[in-house]
Amino acid sequence: GSGDASRAVADWRLAVWTLCSVLLPVLITAWCSFQRSRRQLLIRDIFRKSKHDWHYTDLFGQPSYCCVCAQHILRGAFCGCCGLRVSERCLKKADQRFLCKEIMMRGTGGGPSSMPHHWIRGNVPLCSCCVVCKQQCGTQPKLCDYRCVWCQYTVHDECMVDCLRTEDCTFGEFRDLIIPPYYLSIINQMRKEKRTSYEKVVPYCRKHWMPVIVLANTRSGNNMGETLLGEFKMLLNPVQVFDLSKIAPAKALQLCTLLPCNAVRVLVCGGDGTVGWVLDAIDEMKIKGQERYIPQVAILPLGTGNDLSNTLGWGAGYAGEVPVEQILRNVMEADGIKLDRWKVQVTNKGYYNLRKPKVFTMNNYFSIGPDALMALNFHAHREKTPSLFSSRIINKAVYFFYGTKDCLVQECKDLNKKVELELDGERIELPNLEGIIVLNIGYWGGGCRLWEGMGDEPYPLARHDDGLLEVVGVHGSFHCAQIQVKLANPVRLGQAHTVRLILKSSKMPMQVDGEPWAQGPCTVTITHKTRALMLYHSGEQTDDDASSLSE
Secondary structure: OHHHHHHHHHHHHHHHHHHHHHHHHHHHHHHHHHHHHHHHHHHHHHHHHOOOOEEEEOOOOOOEEOOOOOOEEOOEEEEOOOOOEEOHHHHHHHHHHOOOOOOOOOOOOOOOOOOEOOEEEOOOOOOOEEOOOOOEOOOOOOOOOEEEOOOOOEEOOOOOOHHHHHOEOOOHHHOOOOOOHHHHHHHHHHHHOOOOOOOOOOOOOOOOOOOEEEEEOOOOOOOHHHHHHHHHHHHOOHHHEEEOOOOOHHHHHHHHHHOOOOOOEEEEEEOHHHHHHHHHHHHHHHHOOOHHHOOEEEEEEOOOOOHHHHHOOOOOOOOOOOOHHHHHHHHHHOEEEEEEEEEEEEEEOOOOOOOOOEEEEEOOEEEEOHHHHHHHHHHHHHHHOHHHHOOHHHHHHHHHHHHHHHHHHOOOOOHHHHEEEEEOOEEEOOOOOOEEEEEOOOEEOOOEEOOOOOOOOOOOOOOOOOOOEEEEEEOOHHHHHHHHOOOOOOEEEEEEOOEEEEEOOOOEEEEEOOEEEEEOOEEEEEEEEEEEEEEEOOOOOOOOOOHHHHO
């Protein structure tokens, strides 16, 4: 009997230990998960209420030290405006102890026309030099040395003297692009007093001041826009940097009305579609009577199909290879240029009085035929599975697939029998074609100079500011591919101030600036709309074909 009792006790012990060994890790995991979610809620709450632009990271990109406890940290929070880095447990202290960049100086009255440096200790940029002794800063493995969040000057701990703490900040290399906080506070006060004569306010009165407004589309180019927003906020006044996924360009551009006439430069970070959106907002400013405040537009191309930015010398696509500082230098040095913008009116056949015609604004090109069909197929697939289309290489591969498929199927054949083309009112006899492309700019199809073709024939010069459109025909997808690698010339149909295209029968794919649709019988009329003020950066055009570089 005693043996059975001891066996039963042993069984119970085993059961209890088994239960403990199963439950204990579950309880520990649950407790840790509860603490983590509680901690995340607290962090989120600090982020929401803070004046800093806090972001959380699991791994800093360079050796980093907490600005509060000075310990080495691998992960934690950083401010996207002033560059503070802090460990998770010190976040609340850092938020209370350190001020972020002030976008507008507090205080009333006339206000000062200068401000002292705003020094932040530690985590200085790699390869930065001390402004006093000219030796490298941030070389020691600890929280050391200072950086001014406005002029970006760096100073060693031992070189930091009292005069540096109190002297006026010069705003450094980009003083001509930055809107100083004291300027905004003075303008704000003047507006309250109903005064609009800003001419005597510093730096309004300074000859070379050309404030820049950065408009970034964070949905373009594989999240590159998100990174750029932070980098521009670090170098400029955060009030100059806008996220177009949160604020419309028309609202952001109202900042131009507080700045000198004909001096503001806008940097659009995004694809050609984003540039078109911003140019539409600028046209709205003209309608509102704000013509004198209209800015000049520079482009930082993100995403795919950046033919407009390529034409204006800003390259075919940015992937982080050029430092943000160099981009701002390029914007400062860029020359003003005009860009024709066109009105595309599509009137459906038989609905002249019933249905409103579709109206588009064209900056780049209009087309009917194989390239519009490729764009239509591409867009249909991107709508279904957007996650697949985050890479430029995948996008080009999909375009290539639809191009080769169309070579075999020839869905757009006998276009010349289905359409009539008029250039400046004159009917054009069309040869056997599958597509017609109407060009405003030099580049087409992601880096191909379509009007020039192989460059072996005499042809009138194509410009984007002469009020003329170039009209070409293509024999099909294979012909398009040959033109792109400079093995063939397009069918040059002519240049014109007004283009009229009548689709007599059947449905055909059409596109304006990469936005495609399937169109039934209609009349398409393209007329000059307006001219946009752009910035041209010399020496940056990139062609997909290497031979054009040697040209």
